[in-house]
Amino acid sequence: MRNVLLSVEQAAERLGGVSRWTLYTWMSQKRLRKTKVGSRVMIAEEDLQAFIASCNPESEESPIASSGGTN
Numbered sequence: 693m694r695n696v697l698l699s700v701e702q703a704a705e706r707l708g709g710v711s712r713w714t715l716y717t718w719m720s721q722k723r724l725r726k727t728k729v730g731s732r733v734m735i736a737e738e739d740l741q742a743f744i745a746s747c748n749p750e751s752e753e754s755p756i757a758s759s760g761g762t763n
Contacts, residue, residue, distance in 0.1 A: 696737040697727060703735040707744075718743070 700712045707715075715735070718724040723746075725739040 697729065697734040698737060698740065700733055700735065703740050706740065 698706070700715050704710050704712045704715050715724060716733075719726045719733070724735065724743045727734045727736055727739075
C-alpha cells in the first residue's frame with residue numbers, strides 16, 4: 693500500500709474547507725498527527741482518516757435497536 697502524503701492545504705480541503713490554521717491548532721494539540729518532510733508539514737492520508745474516525749465515533753448499538761424498535 694502506498695503512503696499518500698497531503699499538504700496542510702489539501703488536508704484542509706478534504707475536511708470540508710476548514711482553515712489551515714485550524715489544522716495547525718489540531719496538530720499542536722496532538723489531535724492530528726503530522727509528518728515533516730524537510731521543512732514542510734504534511735499529513736499522511738491514513739492519519740487524516742484516523743482523525744476523521746475519531747471525530748465521529750460510531751456507537752456499537754443503534755438507538756432503534758436499543759429501544760427495542762417499539763414504542
